[in-house]
Amino acid sequence: MTLFTPFFKLNDYNSGNIIKFTAELSESLCSMDLYKASLLSNFIGFACEKEEDTSAGRGVIELFAKACTNLYNMFQSMEEDEERDGLPDFKEVYGKNQDWARAYFGFNILSVSAMAFLTRDAGLRKFLADKGISEEITYLAEETPESPYLKSVYYVDCMQRTCSNLKLLVLYPAGKRGFIAEANDINNCFHLIFLLEEQIWENFGRNYGMPVFEADQPVTDLAHGDYPDGFQGRPYITHFTECNYSVMPASTCGQEEIMNLVWGEMPPDYIPAIDGYAVIVLLDGGPQRSFDVNFLAVPHSALNPYVEIERELGSDEYNQWVKRIKEVL
Numbered sequence: 001m002t003l004f005t006p007f008f009k010l011n012d013y014n015s016g017n018i019i020k021f022t023a024e025l026s027e028s029l030c031s032m033d034l035y036k037a038s039l040l041s042n043f044i045g046f047a048c049e050k051e052e053d054t055s056a057g058r059g060v061i062e063l064f065a066k067a068c069t070n071l072y073n074m075f076q077s078m079e080e081d082e083e084r085d086g087l088p089d090f091k092e093v094y095g096k097n098q099d100w101a102r103a104y105f106g107f108n109i110l111s112v113s114a115m116a117f118l119t120r121d122a123g124l125r126k127f128l129a130d131k132g133i134s135e136e137i138t139y140l141a142e143e144t145p146e147s148p149y150l151k152s153v154y155y156v157d158c159m160q161r162t163c164s165n166l167k168l169l170v171l172y173p174a175g176k177r178g179f180i181a182e183a184n185d186i187n188n189c190f191h192l193i194f195l196l197e198e199q200i201w202e203n204f205g206r207n208y209g210m211p212v213f214e215a216d217q218p219v220t221d222l223a224h225g226d227y228p229d230g231f232q233g234r235p236y237i238t239h240f241t242e243c244n245y246s247v248m249p250a251s252t253c254g255q256e257e258i259m260n261l262v263w264g265e266m267p268p269d270y271i272p273a274i275d276g277y278a279v280i281v282l283l284d285g286g287p288q289r290s291f292d293v294n295f296l297a298v299p300h301s302a303l304n305p306y307v308e309i310e311r312e313l314g315s316d317e318y319n320q321w322v323k324r325i326k327e328v329l
Contacts, residue, residue, distance in 0.1 A: 019055050022047045026059025030066055034099050037063055038106025038113075045113030048120070049302075057117035057124045064114040064156070065131040070103040072136040075144055087145050104149055111152035118156065119185075119302035122164035134160055158299045161267035162187040168307070169277035169321065170196065172208050173249055174284050178313040178321065179204075180277070183268055185303040189242075190264035190295040194223050195307040196280070197239050203309050209284060210239050223296040225305055234293055241286025244272045245279040248325045264291055274328055 022044045029037040029044075041063060044056050074097070078088055094101040117124050141157035144150055163186050171178040181199070186192045198220065201213035218231040242262040262271055262280060271278035298305055313321065 018047050019051055019053045022056040023059075026056040029059045029063040034063075034067060034070070034102035035106040038067065038103075038110040041110050041113035045116035048116045052120065054117050054121040054124060057121055058127060060110075060113055060117055061124055061128050061131075064110055065128070065133055067103040067107055067110055068133055068136050068140060068153075070097075070099050071107060071140055071150075072133075073097075074100040074104070075139070087147060108149045108152050111156050115152070115155050115159070115300055116302070118159045119300045125159060125162070125164060128156075129160065155299050158187050161269070162303070163192075163268040166268050167277045168196075169274070169279045170200075170282065171245075171248070171279070171318070171321065172282045174282075175208060176315065176318055177204075177208065178318050180310045180313070181307055182310060183278075183307045185298075185305045186268050186307075187299070188264065188295055189262050189266055189268055189271070190236075190291045191223060191305065192268050192307060193238055193242050193262065193264065194236055194296060195305065196242075198223075199307050199309050200282075201239075204312075208282070213239075219293050219296065222293060222298075223305065225298040225301070225303060231293055231296075235290045236293055236296075237288050237290045240282040240284065241289070243281045243283055245274060245281060245325050246272070246329065247281050247283065248329070249322055258286065261289075264289070264295065274324060279325070 025040060026044055029041065032040070041060050044060055048054055048056060074088075074093065077096075090101050090104065093104070114128075118128065137153065137157050137160060140150060141154045163183055166183040166186075168181040168183055169178065170181055181196070183192055183195070186195070194215070197210070198213055198215070200208050201210050205211060215236055216231075216234055218228040219234050219236060221228040222231045241258075243260045244262060246260040268278065271280065273279065
């Protein structure tokens with residue numbers, strides 16, 4: 001998903017000051033007409049994409065939050081009036097609240113512009129989260145009538161669940177081994193589990209009881225952000241049973257452990273953490289879990305999904321972590 005090219009050529013205006021110029025424009029967005037500001041955000045986002053510079057992002061995110069709140073209030077008003085079927089008559093909406101109509105007709109462009117920044121800048125993701133409009137974004141993405149002016153808010157909603165440089169502690173009790181890793185730009189734990197198992201196979205293989213990684217190349221390409229042909233209809237079956245730290249010090253998988261699975265649909269940031277590390281415990285012998293590889297699809301070309309193993313734990317460090325977990329339980 002990329003922005004439309006403005007009607008003029010960026011190079012005609014770019015004398016090395018384009019980011020400074022768009023940053024100044026961005027600061028003025030919230031004081032402008034909501035619709036016109038949303039159209040202008042297209043240019044600001046386009047400059048961000050071309051220059052890979054997110055300096056102008058805060059104003060765009062501020063404007064998105066303002067538009068989002070207006071639209072949420074509009075649809076809530078419709079529900080109060082029991083106008084639940086379809087979209088309202090926007091002539092009537094404009095007469096009732098002009099900003100509601102302005103926000104609606106500019107919202108898809110603004111959502112795409114916001115994505116140009118959110119996909120490239122973890123700080124702006126936090127900035128959006130701090131606005132406290134998570135429920136409003138999800139409502140607009142999931143509970144409103146189908147509309148071309150609302151379709152791209154789905155991607156912003158995905159960004160609310162996308163992790164940024166998440167620290168992982170991964171333990172393998174059967175081998176009394178473990179490692180530290182980092183996960184980035186992943187919005188569901190099925191995707192994280194896939195990339196994690198790929199890294200275990202590449203780095204440790206048989207030491208973790210994983211001699212093969214059973215994924216076809218198109219599926220692997222999909223998980224890393226490509227858009228290959230031929231991945232459809234190819235479910236992935238996990239090698240391990242991935243659980244949270246409540247299962248420690250188990251080394252095999254029983255009924256209690258099943259209740260503490262890392263649920264695939266949940267965001268990675270929801271994995272229970274200790275001392276700043278999201279903890280994943282790898283168990284052998286559990287039920288095979290499979291999932292549709294559509295969970296591996298990356299919603300924007302600027303995202304860089306990965307799990308990267310930083311280092312393996314020494315035996316003393318592994319034992320210290322097991323002790324720490326017992327203290328928490």
